[in-house]
Amino acid sequence: MTGFFLRWLLAFALLAASFNPTGYSYYGWAREAFDSELPMVVLAGLLLLVGYIIYLRATLRSIGAMGMVLVLAIAAALVWVLHDRGLLVLREGAARVWLGLGILSLVLGIGLSWSHVRRRISGQSDMDDVGD
Structure with a gap:
């Protein structure tokens, strides 16, 4: 279980490092430093891109894509229920x-952890395609 939380936390850190409402993110920094520090902006952007890939x-x-949509739909429905019950206020x-x-980091965390969950449930390991 701690492995999942670590993967989720790293996904959240990747997303928050890219953009967040505080202004302390790649997006905020790149907008201000684009003209003066273009090589650093490009390098940091490429490093973030590697994480996303x-x-x-x-x-x-x-x-898969359908699994991503399903996780997003479940999370959206949960937010809807919590908001409808007055437990979540999003003003x-x-x-x-x-x-x-x-929510996006949850999707990525589940995606990165799913093979581990499947192996524990079924006892079968996933293998990558040999041709890749």
Whole structure:
């Protein structure tokens, strides 16, 4: 279980490092430093891109696009229920952004962890395609 939370936390860190409402993110920094520090902006962007490729490729291989949509739909329905019951109030834009980052990181965390979950449930290991 701690492995899943670590993968989820790393996915959240990747997303929050890219964009968040505080302004302390790649997006905020790149907008200000684009003209003066273009090489650093490009390098940091490429490093973030590598992180996204790792997470997205693993997620697509493990749960697929339909699985990603299903996890997003379940999370959206849960947010809807919590909001409908008055347990979740989303008046501020920043709260909605953080919630969105949390949900997207949940999708990526589940995608990266799904092979481990499947192996524990079924006792079978997933193998990558030999041709890749």
